[in-house]
Amino acid sequence: xxxxxxxVLARLRRRDxxxxxxxxxxxxRPLYRAARGMxxxxxxxxxxxxxxxxxxxxxxxxxxxxxxxGTWLFGILHHKAQERRRSRSRDDLNDPIDAxxxxxxxxxxxxxxPPTAPDRAVSAREARxxxxxxxxxxxxxxxxxxxxxQVEDLPAADVGNVLAQTVTHIGxxxxxxxxxxxxxLEGKGWTSSS
Numbered sequence: 001x002x003x004x005x006x007x008v009l010a011r012l013r014r015r016d017x018x019x020x021x022x023x024x025x026x027x028x029r030p031l032y033r034a035a036r037g038m039x040x041x042x043x044x045x046x047x048x049x050x051x052x053x054x055x056x057x058x059x060x061x062x063x064x065x066x067x068x069x070g071t072w073l074f075g076i077l078h079h080k081a082q083e084r085r086r087s088r089s090r091d092d093l094n095d096p097i098d099a100x101x102x103x104x105x106x107x108x109x110x111x112x113x114p115p116t117a118p119d120r121a122v123s124a125r126e127a128r129x130x131x132x133x134x135x136x137x138x139x140x141x142x143x144x145x146x147x148x149x150q151v152e153d154l155p156a157a158d159v160g161n162v163l164a165q166t167v168t169h170i171g172x173x174x175x176x177x178x179x180x181x182x183x184x185l186e187g188k189g190w191t192s193s194s
Contacts, residue, residue: 009065015057024053027073034074038081048084052076127190134184142177149174 011019035045148159
């Protein structure tokens with residue numbers, strides 16, 4: 001198929017399946033390898049090679065046969081690769097991460113809400129872990145009372161109804177939970193600032 005004669009070109013223009021299959025069989029691998037050599041991923045290279053053959057079919061009537069079919073197909077590949085790179089460049093310019101990053105600054109370039117300092121973030125994470133460990137160390141009923149009263153902010157009467165305890169006993173359990181939590185946190189090096 002190196003030389004493209006008038007008969008072969010006529011068969012291609014008629015979309016003769018055997019002639020088209022021969023072109024694909026001869027040029028698919030070299031086109032794929034060339035696309036890979038241009039730096040495209042496996043999937044992109046496969047897509048590009050397929051795009052070349054689609055364009056070939058669409059424009060066979062305009063192909064004059066003055067060059068070899070392989071040369072023409074590689075020219076199509078070159079144009080498809082440029083289109084793909086331009087498209088990728090446009091996508092890179094409109095990267096959503098850029099918009100998300102820019103949304104963190106005002107018109108003067110100052111932080112809208114400054115990020116948490118690393119030492120504060122580490123300190124908060126350590127405090128959260130210490131509190132979790134101390135809460136897990138509470139007896140189950142005290143932990144449940146503490147959670148319902150302090151976290152869920154339920155009234156003592158509601159907590160008493162939920163746990164089938166008197167309001168007075170709920171107060172005692174909450175007091176004991178607080179005392180144990182304080183002792184546990186102080187034991188871990190956390191002291192109250194008040």
